[in-house]
Amino acid sequence: MSNHINTTSTDNSKLLLETLKHYFGYDSFRPGQAEIISKLMDGKDSLVLMPTGGGKSLCYQLPAILMPGITVVVSPLIALMKDQVDNLTRQGISSAYINSSLDTQTINTIFSRLSQGKIKLLYVAPERLTNHYFIKGLSDLPLNLFAIDEAHCISQWGHDFRPAYTQLQCLKHYFPNVPIMALTATADVTTRKDILTQLALNNPHIQLDSFDRANIRFTLAPKYDGEKQVLGYVRQQGDDSGIIYCNSRWQVEKLTKYLAACGINCAAYHAGLENDIRAIVQEGFTKDNIQIVVATVAFGLGINKPNVRYVIHFEPPRTLESYYQEIGRAGRDGLPAEALFLVDEKDITRIKKRIGEGENKERVKVELQRFAAMNAFVEAQTCRRQVILNYFAEYTEQRCGNCDICLDPPSQFDATIAAQKVLSCVFRIKEQGDINHVIDILRGEQTDKVKTLAHNKVSTFAIGQGKTPGYWFAIIGQLIHLGYLQQDIEQESALCLTEASRFVLKATEPLMLARPRLQKASYWQHKHQQKTYDRALFAKLRTLRKSIAENEDIAPFIVFNDATLSELAHKQPQTSAQLLSITGIGEVKLTRYGQAFLSLIKEHNQ
Numbered sequence: 001m002s003n004h005i006n007t008t009s010t011d012n013s014k015l016l017l018e019t020l021k022h023y024f025g026y027d028s029f030r031p032g033q034a035e036i037i038s039k040l041m042d043g044k045d046s047l048v049l050m051p052t053g054g055g056k057s058l059c060y061q062l063p064a065i066l067m068p069g070i071t072v073v074v075s076p077l078i079a080l081m082k083d084q085v086d087n088l089t090r091q092g093i094s095s096a097y098i099n100s101s102l103d104t105q106t107i108n109t110i111f112s113r114l115s116q117g118k119i120k121l122l123y124v125a126p127e128r129l130t131n132h133y134f135i136k137g138l139s140d141l142p143l144n145l146f147a148i149d150e151a152h153c154i155s156q157w158g159h160d161f162r163p164a165y166t167q168l169q170c171l172k173h174y175f176p177n178v179p180i181m182a183l184t185a186t187a188d189v190t191t192r193k194d195i196l197t198q199l200a201l202n203n204p205h206i207q208l209d210s211f212d213r214a215n216i217r218f219t220l221a222p223k224y225d226g227e228k229q230v231l232g233y234v235r236q237q238g239d240d241s242g243i244i245y246c247n248s249r250w251q252v253e254k255l256t257k258y259l260a261a262c263g264i265n266c267a268a269y270h271a272g273l274e275n276d277i278r279a280i281v282q283e284g285f286t287k288d289n290i291q292i293v294v295a296t297v298a299f300g301l302g303i304n305k306p307n308v309r310y311v312i313h314f315e316p317p318r319t320l321e322s323y324y325q326e327i328g329r330a331g332r333d334g335l336p337a338e339a340l341f342l343v344d345e346k347d348i349t350r351i352k353k354r355i356g357e358g359e360n361k362e363r364v365k366v367e368l369q370r371f372a373a374m375n376a377f378v379e380a381q382t383c384r385r386q387v388i389l390n391y392f393a394e395y396t397e398q399r400c401g402n403c404d405i406c407l408d409p410p411s412q413f414d415a416t417i418a419a420q421k422v423l424s425c426v427f428r429i430k431e432q433g434d435i436n437h438v439i440d441i442l443r444g445e446q447t448d449k450v451k452t453l454a455h456n457k458v459s460t461f462a463i464g465q466g467k468t469p470g471y472w473f474a475i476i477g478q479l480i481h482l483g484y485l486q487q488d489i490e491q492e493s494a495l496c497l498t499e500a501s502r503f504v505l506k507a508t509e510p511l512m513l514a515r516p517r518l519q520k521a522s523y524w525q526h527k528h529q530q531k532t533y534d535r536a537l538f539a540k541l542r543t544l545r546k547s548i549a550e551n552e553d554i555a556p557f558i559v560f561n562d563a564t565l566s567e568l569a570h571k572q573p574q575t576s577a578q579l580l581s582i583t584g585i586g587e588v589k590l591t592r593y594g595q596a597f598l599s600l601i602k603e604h605n606q
Contacts, residue, residue: 044205311327
């Protein structure tokens with residue numbers, strides 16, 4: 001069966017735009033989408049690299065509506081499949097999923113509907129496509145496309161290696177004439193080549209869109225009291241949704257317990273939890289019933305929640321691909337979001353050691369190279385967005401103006417006196433304290449340890465009380481990097497003087513250090529203040545959306561996302577025709593939800 005639409009090019013473009021508006025509520029395509037769709041409808045294979053939130057799904061959902069036959073979408077998670085199908089159904093697009101949550105009778109009913117042409121999109125997990133009987137069932141259906149989401153999982157060099165994905169090369173064997181579209185948000189050059197090879201794509205159209213997520217602010221900060229820093233940050237964000245990434249299950253549980261005890265609505269998510277508990281957490285987060293998820297990378301693929309306003313890395317990921325994939329879960333609705341990275345040299349040292357203990361020496365070598373790139377990002381003194389984009393071979397000379405380096409450019413100052421205070425303190429306490437203990441002494445904190453060791457009696461007690469803990473942490477970190485201090489791992493990371501520290505204590509010449517770049521208030525808040533919409537109305541619209549979503553047992557963003565609500569609160573439409581002009585409202589959603597939102601807007605203005 002042909003995939004082509006029998007119209008002229010002009011008519012075809014008009015039909016695509018009309019379909020886009022009718023079902024999805026958009027007046028125009030984002031960059032790259034129209035070309036991808038055109039190539040697909042000509043029957044070409046394709047590799048699509050677009051940033052998270054860049055509109056990848058629409059590249060196969062829209063043509064699936066227009067083309068005869070069925071589009072099979074390979075999706076990694078059951079929860080994601082359900083969200084996608086719920087969303088498509090409310091846009092008037094017939095779709096279904098088949099996964100382990102369904103019984104045999106339900107699956108047979110879905111196959112019957114597929115054979116009758118009543119379903120346009122079918123979502124399945126990669127493991128399902130390795131089943132002989134399932135493949136046989138598909139071979140009797142009119143297929144027009146395999147869309148493989150999260151395609152970086154296909155590559156052994158991808159940051160989320162998943163064995164079932166590597167077996168998808170069977171699709172070209174069983175269905176040689178059905179186009180394949182591989183989609184991902186992050187893949188370096190090596191991973192891209194591996195995807196093309198593994199899937200055996202035939203002369204594919206390759207769409208490499210900008211990796212830039214300009215709405216996400218990159219902020220790196222020294223981690224000197226991690227739990228309290230996270231708590232302070234989260235409280236500043238109010239009711240906004242966020243994700244906090246840790247490297248271990250133990251750290252996830254510890255941080256979740258601390259935040260919950262402080263009154264934060266949060267939940268833990270990691271591979272050690274039972275499947276039912278993980279499903280409850282993911283659903284609660286998606287439906288805005290859980291504000292924050294503290295997670296390992298197990299909370300990764302398929303997080304389809306557009307209104308995540310921030311992602312915090314409590315510990316560093318192993319690769320820039322992982323980092324960029326994880327922060328990409330923030331701001332998918334295009335509104336301002338932030339990626340906060342708390343940096344501690346001990347975390348970096350520990351990860352290097354763990355990587356080096358791997359048995360596969362070739363893989364260890366590659367992983368160390370990739371972690372070196374991650375570390376270079378941390379240590380960058382230039383625009384952080386430039387570092388990331390250059391890593392993904394999207395070279396740019398323009399600074400972003402939306403990262404901590406651009407907002408607060410590093411500079412040097414004469415730090416001789418500050419360094420002498422630190423070194424003298426280490427000397428006076430006879431090298432008996434770690435970084436945090438030395439900072440407590442400098443700032444005059446009467447902690448139990450300070451009092452027990454009588455360190456509140458030394459001459460350096462409280463000589464640095466005019467500076468914040470973050471300031472002293474930054475100074476001490478540089479002194480360690482420059483070799484004036486060492487950490488004795490065998491003595492609980494106690495700070496020790498080195499031979500070189502004598503020259504600083506004697507002040508034979510000025511010691512120039514980077515000025516501590518402490519978080520300004522502007523870093524740790526997104527720009528709600530700059531928005532022109534009616535915030536009181538926006539709050540009412542969110543409440544209405546939540547009520548509708550609960551009644552329909554769906555995620556709130558499936559009704560309308562935050563970007564649509566903010567536009568409603570700004571333009572305040574009074575008629576159905578005006579409502580249709582709002583981005584994200586098509587005719588199907590207008591019919592379903594329009595009257596309720598129009599009534600609320602009118603009531604608000606009375």
